[in-house]
Amino acid sequence: MTAMFKTVDSIVLFVADIEAAARWYAALLSADVEYENAFYAFVRGPGVTLGFHPADNKCPGGVGGTTVYWTVDDLPASIARLQTLGARLYRGPMVTSFGAQAAMLLDPFGCSIGLNQLAPGEAR
Structure with missing residues (x-):
């Protein structure tokens, strides 16, 4: 039987300001901010993608x-x-x-x- 999980694909942080969080991590990782849509920004880091989603009642961050x-x-x-x-x-x-x-x-x-x-x- 092969393993169900292969690698970590992404880590999503739930934050109040996705723009500011994505820019901060982009600077830290010397990467660019990318956007899937208005509610999801991401940065490609070493071996993983860091995603930023607005915090809400289900995921307050x-x-x-x-x-x-x-x-x-x-x-x-x-x-x-x-x-x-x-x-x-x-x-x-x-x-x-x-x-x-x-x-x-x-x-x-x-x-x-x-x-x-x-x-x-x-x-x-």
């Missing part, structure tokens, strides 16, 4: 939902860069039980961004 963790080479430098762009530290930095370093920040739109620096010798 914010930190209470799912957090996507991005692998980074230098956790302190990545935290510092995100902070200069308006994100704020929410959790961590900390060392996980596996020896990795992790932190969670909130972007200017209230969505969470997870960062993970692999433990020494760990490869993925």
